[in-house]
Amino acid sequence: MKNYTEFSFSLPKGLIDSQGNCHKKGKIRSATGEDEIFVSKDRRVCQDSSYGIFVILSRLITNLGTLSQVTPQELEHLFLSDFYYLQRVYAHINQYPRSIILGEY
Numbered sequence: 001m002k003n004y005t006e007f008s009f010s011l012p013k014g015l016i017d018s019q020g021n022c023h024k025k026g027k028i029r030s031a032t033g034e035d036e037i038f039v040s041k042d043r044r045v046c047q048d049s050s051y052g053i054f055v056i057l058s059r060l061i062t063n064l065g066t067l068s069q070v071t072p073q074e075l076e077h078l079f080l081s082d083f084y085y086l087q088r089v090y091a092h093i094n095q096y097p098r099s100i101i102l103g104e105y
Contacts, residue, residue: 004029009089011082023065030093035059
């Protein structure tokens with residue numbers, strides 16, 4: 001595995017998994033060009049470009065609570081406040097303007 005810098009975060013509400021466990025604290029790494037290429041080739045993103053944020057976050061979150069991997073499908077179930085929070089974290093560590101991440105032009 002490649003050695004990336006990781007950043008800690010804590011979700012405002014937490015991801016509730018299928019067993020009812022709440023996962024709030026996690027780590028996320030910065031994105032690479034390889035991540036962007038992976039996302040652009042994902043069939044779900046090809047069908048709906050707005051799904052890209054779920055795919056990229058699932059690649060970059062290295063752990064969340066006791067979860068060592070988070071899928072895009074799990075991220076779909078985030079509370080909106082947590083989803084927006086993760087978008088802001090992603091934008092901050094990758095130095096993207098928030099408007100690009102949220103599709104505000």
